[in-house]
Amino acid sequence: MMKLFTAAVKELKLLAGDRTGLLVLFVMPAILVVVITLVQENIMRLTGQELTEVLYLDLDRGPVGTSLAEQLSAAGLVIVAAPPERATIASVREAVIGGMYRVGVVVPAGTSDLFEQESLRLFRGLTGQGGDADTTRIALPVFYDPAVMASLRSGLSARIETALTAITIERQLGRLQALMTGKTTDGNQLAELLDQPLFSLTEGTDAAPAQQYNPVQQNVPAWALFGMFFTAIPIGGGLLKERSSGIWLRLMSLPVSPLTLLGGKILAYLVICCCQFLLICLIGAILFPLLGLPAFTVSGGGAGVVVTVLLAGLAACAFGIVLGVICSSYEQASTLGATSVVVAAAVGGVMVPVYAMPPIMQSISIISPLNWGLTALHDILVRGAGLPAVWDDLGLLLAFTVMALGLACRLLPGRH
Amino acid sequence: MSVINRNQAAGDGAINACSLVKRYPGAADPALDHLELQVRAGEFYGLLGPNGAGKSTLIALLSGLLRADSGTIDIMGVDPAQQLPALKPLIGLVPQEIALYDGLTAAENLSFFAAMQGLNGPIRRDRVARCLHFVHLTKHADHRVATFSGGMKRRLNLAAGLLGEPRLLLLDEPTVGIDVQSRALIYEKLLELNAHGTTIFYTTHYLEEARDLCRRLGIIDHGRLIDEGPPESLLQRYRAATLDELMLRLAGSRPRD
Numbered sequence: 001m002m003k004l005f006t007a008a009v010k011e012l013k014l015l016a017g018d019r020t021g022l023l024v025l026f027v028m029p030a031i032l033v034v035v036i037t038l039v040q041e042n043i044m045r046l047t048g049q050e051l052t053e054v055l056y057l058d059l060d061r062g063p064v065g066t067s068l069a070e071q072l073s074a075a076g077l078v079i080v081a082a083p084p085e086r087a088t089i090a091s092v093r094e095a096v097i098g099g100m101y102r103v104g105v106v107v108p109a110g111t112s113d114l115f116e117q118e119s120l121r122l123f124r125g126l127t128g129q130g131g132d133a134d135t136t137r138i139a140l141p142v143f144y145d146p147a148v149m150a151s152l153r154s155g156l157s158a159r160i161e162t163a164l165t166a167i168t169i170e171r172q173l174g175r176l177q178a179l180m181t182g183k184t185t186d187g188n189q190l191a192e193l194l195d196q197p198l199f200s201l202t203e204g205t206d207a208a209p210a211q212q213y214n215p216v217q218q219n220v221p222a223w224a225l226f227g228m229f230f231t232a233i234p235i236g237g238g239l240l241k242e243r244s245s246g247i248w249l250r251l252m253s254l255p256v257s258p259l260t261l262l263g264g265k266i267l268a269y270l271v272i273c274c275c276q277f278l279l280i281c282l283i284g285a286i287l288f289p290l291l292g293l294p295a296f297t298v299s300g301g302g303a304g305v306v307v308t309v310l311l312a313g314l315a316a317c318a319f320g321i322v323l324g325v326i327c328s329s330y331e332q333a334s335t336l337g338a339t340s341v342v343v344a345a346a347v348g349g350v351m352v353p354v355y356a357m358p359p360i361m362q363s364i365s366i367i368s369p370l371n372w373g374l375t376a377l378h379d380i381l382v383r384g385a386g387l388p389a390v391w392d393d394l395g396l397l398l399a400f401t402v403m404a405l406g407l408a409c410r411l412l413p414g415r416h
Numbered sequence: 417m418s419v420i421n422r423n424q425a426a427g428d429g430a431i432n433a434c435s436l437v438k439r440y441p442g443a444a445d446p447a448l449d450h451l452e453l454q455v456r457a458g459e460f461y462g463l464l465g466p467n468g469a470g471k472s473t474l475i476a477l478l479s480g481l482l483r484a485d486s487g488t489i490d491i492m493g494v495d496p497a498q499q500l501p502a503l504k505p506l507i508g509l510v511p512q513e514i515a516l517y518d519g520l521t522a523a524e525n526l527s528f529f530a531a532m533q534g535l536n537g538p539i540r541r542d543r544v545a546r547c548l549h550f551v552h553l554t555k556h557a558d559h560r561v562a563t564f565s566g567g568m569k570r571r572l573n574l575a576a577g578l579l580g581e582p583r584l585l586l587l588d589e590p591t592v593g594i595d596v597q598s599r600a601l602i603y604e605k606l607l608e609l610n611a612h613g614t615t616i617f618y619t620t621h622y623l624e625e626a627r628d629l630c631r632r633l634g635i636i637d638h639g640r641l642i643d644e645g646p647p648e649s650l651l652q653r654y655r656a657a658t659l660d661e662l663m664l665r666l667a668g669s670r671p672r673d
Contacts, residue, residue: 006532012519013519135662246515253507253508254580255532255533255534
């Protein structure tokens with residue numbers, strides 16, 4: 001046991017003096033988790049999950065212009081009244097096309113009068129009061145920033161059309177009520193009648209959801225795992241240096257088992273993996289709120305998180321040992337290691353969630369150790385799952401570790 | 417100050433290798449071809465030979481890092497192939513490479529290797545201090561090996577091989593690439609160890625150092641021991657004025673691939 005701990009301390013001392021290694025293991029995943037989370041959060045805003053500003057030019061100054069603005073505001077959009085210098089259709093278009101606003105809406109002058117005329121024509125035609133039901137459609141110019149994603153564009157169009165439909169229904173219902181009862185209803189009472197919900201949506205879950213799923217909950221565990229698997233490079237590189245420099249030869253001439261020496265490396269880098277995970281979690285918990293992001297929290301399942309992190313760390317270390325045994329140079333180990341980890345991360349759902357991948361990639365993702373670890377962490381952190389629910393993913397990590405170490409021990413020189 | 421205390425009877429066999437054969441996979445010729453070698457306890461034995469003659473392979477076999485395809489080895493009554501754990505405390509290996517961690521200090525390197533020897537606590541600290549003193553590196557104990565000169569690294573490399581107070585010291589070209597002064601210090605220390613009873617098995621290309629240090633020389637080529645004896649008697653036997661001439665006569669003048 002003493003030799004095991006001494007070997008582990010030796011590894012930590014070597015790493016402490018390796019500035020490049022420390023940068024790769026700690027600074028790189030820290031930067032990546034901040035940058036990627038900020039970018040993804042911003043993308044979500046751009047796709048409409050957050051408030052979108054609408055440049056609104058009301059040339060009508062009538063009921064339609066006022067009602068439309070109210071309806072769009074109630075739907076979650078931020079109405080920005082066009083300033084005097086943008087009081088023309090062309091200037092609104094220019095502002096939106098130029099990227100100053102995501103969308104611009106213009107209510108042309110005379111819209112309310114034209115709406116009243118055409119809606120009455122339609123009402124009379126459909127209720128047999130004479131006249132034809134053919135109407136002229138009222139054109140409302142709407143401009144979109146060309147850089148707006150199609151999904152945002154569709155969402156905004158739907159909200160505008162819904163608002164216009166609500167205005168039309170309200171006016172026609174008022175006419176219908178007057179026709180049927182001979183009375184007219186106060187406009188506010190009618191609006192209240194139409195707004196009164198008759199249905200409500202209830203979300204049922206078997207267990208209380210642990211956390212809201214957002215880019216923070218996706219990225220903190222993902223990039224922490226990514227950083228952990230990069231420990232494979234210093235582990236493999238260190239073993240290669242020992243083999244090529246005669247150190248391994250010297251060690252094999254001493255009364256110490258190769259398993260003890262490898263165990264020391266694994267113990268040391270398991271500590272490093274835990275520190276990496278803790279660092280990324282602290283970034284999520286403390287730094288992210290300062291950047292306007294939701295805080296990363298672990299509201300439950302602490303034991304499950306610890307077990308998952310330890311098994312993922314073991315898998316990463318075992319991979320590093322294999323690299324150090326099968327590669328013939330430090331350059332080969334670092335290239336193969338880095339490439340493998342990046343590919344496994346991409347396939348495993350670190351950069352893009354697995355559910356967002358095409359079906360064929362979702363099928364491939366199941367071979368990635370990072371996917372196993374990430375799935376387990378998401379199940380624990382977001383879905384509130386307990387350890388039994390993630391045994392299959394943890395089992396895969398353990399099996400990977402055992403197979404990798406078995407392979408390494410089989411191929412390691414001087415093992416007799 | 418003596419690093420090592422000896423109680424081994426001089427004249428007993430330290431190394432007894434009989435008909436050793438070792439062939440590497442894919443190699444046309446065996447690295448060792450029925451090699452016979454005996455080294456007496458307390459002897460300073462030098463092994464000379466051109467590149468690829470089998471010197472490093474023999475060192476690997478004697479230290480238990482490789483197993484012979486056939487033949488027997490007896491090191492102070494221990495068979496490396498069958499009794500490897502019993503062999504390791506008896507030997508010290510000084511490899512041809514500088515087998516040290518550049519990122520650690522001299523003391524940290526020795527402390528680590530001493531721990532792997534099974535030494536702990538005050539015994540480890542004492543052994544490390546004595547070995548550093550032996551090779552005149554005490555004042556550099558807390559300096560990283562990466563900052564050492566080639567001569568200092570070679571001295572520390574030697575010190576690492578002495579941590580276990582071995583009865584048999586195996587050195588594979590321990591003075592390659594260092595200056596005369598460092599080499600002289602290493603010679604002095606090796607002779608001191610040998611005077612106190614440590615058996616030394618030494619491979620080298622430097623023929624004059626072999627002549628100065630070794631009581632007996634063995635000439636190896638193509639995996640076989642061609643001849644052996646005290647340096648002067650070898651020179652007389654082959655009527656060579658120098659060991660260079662002797663080597664060229666025995667091993668040929670064509671460079672080895």
